[in-house]
Amino acid sequence: MGLIVQKYGGTSVANIERIRNVAQRIIKYYQAGNDMVVVVSAMAGVTDHLIRMANQITENPNPRELDVLMATGEQTTVALLAIMLEDMGYPSVSLLGYQAEIITNPAYGRARIIEIHAERIRELLRQRKIVTVAGFQGCDEKGNITTLGRGGSDTSAVALAAALDADVCEIYTDVDGIYTTDPNICKKARKLKKISYEEMLEAASLGAKVLQIRAVEFAKKYNVPIHVRSSFSEEEGSMVVREDKDMERFVVTAVTYDKNEARITLTRVPDRPGIASKIFTPIAEEGILVDMIIQNTRQGGLTDLTFTVPKTDFKRAMAIEEEVARAIGAENVMGDEHIAKVSVIGVGMRSHTGVAVTMFSALARENINIMMISTSEIKISCVIEEKYTELAVHVLHDAFGLERISR
């Protein structure tokens, strides 16, 4: 018995039948004596429909008003779920963002939670109500509706769990946990019983789409245990928790890949102070996110500079850099859209040596050429030719023995 925050994503509440299943699951926990707070997303497809309506008017809807529109999606789900629970005979109260007093900054469309006044929820829990909360939304200090950005319901749930000091925050999705790698590619992939916040953050930023990065950051900051699991089965999923000794036994925990980046290289750039700023400022001004950057010094005061950008921004970035190259006197601009980034992640790296060597040799044995390398304390990423992605995932999964992992 304890206080449980559950979050159900769009596919879990896609229609009335699924909302009924969700309600039954909630009731099971409630009947066991737990206090229940349930966060829901918009029904699958609703958010896209709302955006399409706004785009029928304009490509650039007013951000404040777009948030008012978007907030109806979660409002619909939370009301339907409360109606369902009440109809099944369980006392339930729905709260919208402003009613749950989820206070955010006024950055419409990508607001950040500043604080949650959880007293109203606590009072409802004392009355043994099942509290259902509209995810993805909050309000600023003036009472304007704000939304937290795509996937923001994860963040709503974790923030509520932190504010209420919940025992666990269960995130229900359409996958049943976090795997050592993508099971669609590698049949040997194993579900992890637990993964550290740090590893999850790296995995999320490296292409794993299970949890929103900000939700994990929030959980880490307030030490909220997250349980990622499927709403379509009873199986235990994966726990995202604080790092413990046990985790260090394994050098590497997960292999991820990302095919959404492209590579741009400027050759024979005159190597003067301020040159990097000239190359990256115009890209940043266009709102293009640069991921990896590598600079090789050549002889004679010249340097080659390579970086990656999202594939969707590739053409714009190339056009910008061709102008930059002319302005700064670089020799050439080369682009490559057919790349992928494969990464190995694990807190065990901190205490084990030779991880990079194992990774590089494993790739080399298959004649996979490494174009770029980037490392952090707990991950190593290599850019390779896109066509080798699946092969690389297999050999790295094997090389680090992930099919035998037990945690």
Next chain:
Amino acid sequence: MGLIVQKYGGTSVANIERIRNVAQRIIKYYQAGNDMVVVVSAMAGVTDHLIRMANQITENPNPRELDVLMATGEQTTVALLAIMLEDMGYPSVSLLGYQAEIITNPAYGRARIIEIHAERIRELLRQRKIVTVAGFQGCDEKGNITTLGRGGSDTSAVALAAALDADVCEIYTDVDGIYTTDPNICKKARKLKKISYEEMLEAASLGAKVLQIRAVEFAKKYNVPIHVRSSFSEEEGSMVVREDKDMERFVVTAVTYDKNEARITLTRVPDRPGIASKIFTPIAEEGILVDMIIQNTRQGGLTDLTFTVPKTDFKRAMAIEEEVARAIGAENVMGDEHIAKVSVIGVGMRSHTGVAVTMFSALARENINIMMISTSEIKISCVIEEKYTELAVHVLHDAFGLERISR
């Protein structure tokens, strides 16, 4: 130049193209220097869709949660309208019920407005914003969402006009004003330039569906001039205003009809004190609304009692009364579903005599039998056979010279 509150109904905002037309109309008034507050309903069909979703779960959804669900309809429209206005280059801010501080009692689904704190709207108007407000919704003192019942957006608009001391409240619908009678039945029907609150109240309760009764009551109480007009034309509509001398020149202003009632008669009822209570209490307990009641005393301590109920409740009411008749020793219960009520309305009745005589003789000339009569200070209603409805409307319209009315 002044302060104008406009209200657009569901058909006026049924799709993006119509919302664009509405925005253009608003801008025309705004550019002329007026302060604009605009109340919108849910897009046509949306409210029914939301009810259907709730009814997929249960026939009796929790009232609080149903209001949370229903409120999304107007929220969607108000956001889209504000997005449209902003995109056209006009500063606009949308407000939901709680943001406009429309405070109601907590009677979910049929809440009544207690007060409106209009300071926020006034401040926005001072900044020359076009304020768009979600109709039909408010919040109770605890911040729970409430709705005002079907057609409640009319009430929202009139209440806001009263709170802001607006110069006029324009109600845009799919008809272009208030007519002396239904133009679909009587080609001679004329649009009224103005009609008094009292007449409008009688007309609304006698079957005219242009304005919600509570909106008219509100307008009367706070003396808000209502302009009923069409969003599909530029033509002037009809003003609903305080009674003036001019109005008394005409004996009768409008002829209405209502085919939605049925008649029930109990014959030879023992005429004892408390007998009426025995007849009507079980009907009231079932939530059935009784409209007209007529009692004829017979000789020998017996009486015949006739009353009307909505046709949709006729079968239930008959079943109840058959039991009642047995219990109180009445002779018989007779029902008739094929009746209609025709009425003439006009504040001029107060100062003119012989209105009833004119009405009865006009019907008699066509051999239309009058089954029941009911009068108020400014209206006379007769129940007749349903098949004579259209004929009765024609002869009454002629008898009171309504095709020549000029007001």
